């Protein structure tokens with residue numbers, strides 16, 4: 001009997017070829033299911049593949065009587081109830097490498113757009129306004145970028161920022177002096193980083209310890225006119241505190257790819273001219289989507305057919 005796999009978020013068709021070619025795997029793609037609809041049908045499936053849109057809740061996992069594995073085509077697993085998965089014996093695999101480059105490139109694109117007000121100028125010009133006064137930017141050269149979270153993506157962003165002749169100061173609980181020296185960055189506590197930086201970018205997972213890491217208190221410790229970038233996860237920054245810090249002039253601008261609640265079409269931060277935004281596009285490149293889909297597809301096939309989860 002064939003294993004049944006459900007793909008409930010849009011994944012690269014080329015990337016899921018390992019599943020299609022596996023022979024004993026039947027693949028259903030349905031990317032428009034509501035939570036209730038998913039809960040209704042999940043009992044039929046041996047594996048579920050998602051990106052970040054599908055919320056794999058305890059309720060869904062408890063009704064997934066045949067489910068053996070959940071594959072997350074991407075890094076963050078905050079949309080999956082991990083303790084429920086463990087309780088019900090369902091393993092969760094992610095693809096931690098495949099979108100590093102795309103996420104780092106998107107962060108740098110946001111950093112440069114924020115510094116030079118490119119989205120605001122674009123919008124004005126598209127609306128027929130040739131305005132060279134409002135959109136005066138700032139240079140990156142000689143400025144300090146604070147990187148909070150120096151994992152794969154944070155380290156790639158730091159390397160690119162140095163190419164822009166920026167100074168980099170980083171915080172990561174696992175960052176040693178040797179590694180910081182090797183990467184050519186200064187390092188310190190979160191307080192050191194927020195106090196020293198002209199631009200701050202966050203690259204941590206969203207976990208209990210990082211929820212609202214940039215809160216009112218952190219904004220108070222920042223330099224006047226600091227600019228903030230978040231291409232990681234919405235909840236890392238307290239959005240109320242960010243809104244207030246922009247309104248007070250403490251924060252000169254913010255570039256957001258992620259929000260606490262997504263989709264975020266009707267968000268008051270989006271009303272502020274100092275905020276530029278994209279709809280969670282950090283990993284949305286042809287290359288990254290293919291990479292992550294290939295990685296999790298291989299993992300799922302291997303687990304279903306051989307009982308082994310990770311690439312050897």
Ligand code: MLT
Nearest residue numbers: 051052073074075076283
């Ligand atoms: C990730 O965690 O990999 C990214 O946020 C991309 C995605 O949502 O798929």
